[in-house]
Amino acid sequence: MAEQAPRLLVVGPSWVGDMVMAQSLFIMLKRRYPGATVGVVAPPWSEPILERMAEVDAVHPLAVGHGEFGWKARRALARQLRGRYDRAIVLPRSWKAALVPFLARIPERVGFLGEQRYGLLTERRALDKTVLDQTVKRFVALGLPEAETASGAFALPEPRLEVDRASQTRLGEQHGLGKRPAIAMMPGAEYGPAKQWPLRYFHALAARLSEDGYAVRVIGGPKDHPAGEAIVEGLAHARNLCGETSLADAVDLLAGSEQxxxxxxxxxxxxxxxGTRVQAIYGSSSPAYTPPLTANAQIHYLALDCSPCFKRVCPLGHTNCLNHLYPEPLYHAVTRRIATDG
Known part of the structure; x- marks a missing residue:
């Protein structure tokens, strides 16, 4: 008798970038277990991203605020999930993250050691950060037998979000985006200012690209709107879309941008x-730890002696890791790629 395809529940992360990187795990699970069901426990905001992942069969929203315990919400969701999954993969290392699979009585529950999760997990793995030195490696490793991850040499499938072409057309008409080839700019970084390239540099780059015949689209959430205004100020062919589009819209707008x-x-x-060409700027964080998961990217990182510090605000008060990364190299990187592609 053929073995039944497993029903797998993943407790997902709480950040946009981490949720995208978690798709590498979902892809691996589907390849390794043909016919498997993959469900994801995730914050409600992440549904538009998860809906663009062909590997995700079900999304189970958990509406609990950051830092909130949310006992009633976790218990209610656990009741809904009882009997529906065979194995849970808990990506966050917090005690709270392991609670839903435990309360749902999922027989197998795996995660890394963290916050003394005795009893909540049936398989508690030690995390060797020198081997699993990237976030995506840690996610994928939890879906594999531990023996296969000891060397850190295992396949990491690249995330690939689905694009809605009809939505692209609608957005272009709705926002009057015109026919110029588009360059997207994303000035936000929720973690803090030590990850944010100076707005005056974004503006200078946008000005030069506009002069060269490109349209600049600044994309982000409502909090990024003032930053977007600073970038597009005085530029006829630059649009600030921060706060005017949804997360699903951002997927389609980025897919329609050249870089x-x-x-x-x-x-x-x-x-x-x-699949958009990425010019990725790193300050306090490290491109070795959270790189864009694509070969179609160029990293801009000064690797100063004080980098990476992983701080929200520069502890030395100068943020030279970003202030000394001037617009000129970015301009040449963007235009060189466009000239090559052309």
Whole structure:
């Protein structure tokens, strides 16, 4: 008798970029277990991203705020999931993240050691950060037998989000985006200012690209709207779309852009996952730890002695890792690629 395809539940992360990187795990699971069901416990905001992943069969929203315990919501979701899954893969390392699979009585529950999750997990793995030195490696490793991950040499499928072409057309008409080839810019980074390239540099780059015949689209959430205004100020062919589009819209807008100039942010990973050429800017974070998961990217990183510090705000007060990364190299990187493609 053939073995029944497993029913797998993944407790997903809470950041846009991490959720995109989690698709590498979903792809691996579908390849390894043909016919498997993959469900994801995730914050409601992530549904538009997960809906663009062909490998995800079901999304189970967990509406719990950041730092909130949310006992009632977790218990209610667990009741809904009882009997529906055979194995749970818990990506976050917090105690709370392991609670839903435990309460849902899922027989097998795997995750890394963290916050003393005794009893909540049936398989608690030690995390060797020197071997699993990237976020995506840690995600994929939890879907594999532990013996296969000891060397850190295993396949990491690239995320690939589906694109809605009809939505692209609608967005172009709705926002009057015109016919110029588009360069997307993403000035936001939720983590903090030590990951944010100076707005005056974004503006200078946008000005030069506009003069060269390109349209600049600044993409981000409502919090990024003031930054977008600073970038497009005085530029006829630059549009600030921050706060005017949904996360699903951002997927389609980025897919319709020739390149994306971006901080190390969630939207950087979205751009990579739709195949857009990425110009990725790193300050306090490390391109070795959270790189864009595509070969179609160029990294801009000064690798100063104080980098990466992984701080939200520069502890030395100068943020030279970004302030000394001037617009000129970015301009040449963007235009060189366009000339090559042309």
């Amino acid at each position: 994306a100039v971006t901080n190390d942010s969630g939207l950087m990973h979205v751009a990579a996952a739709v």
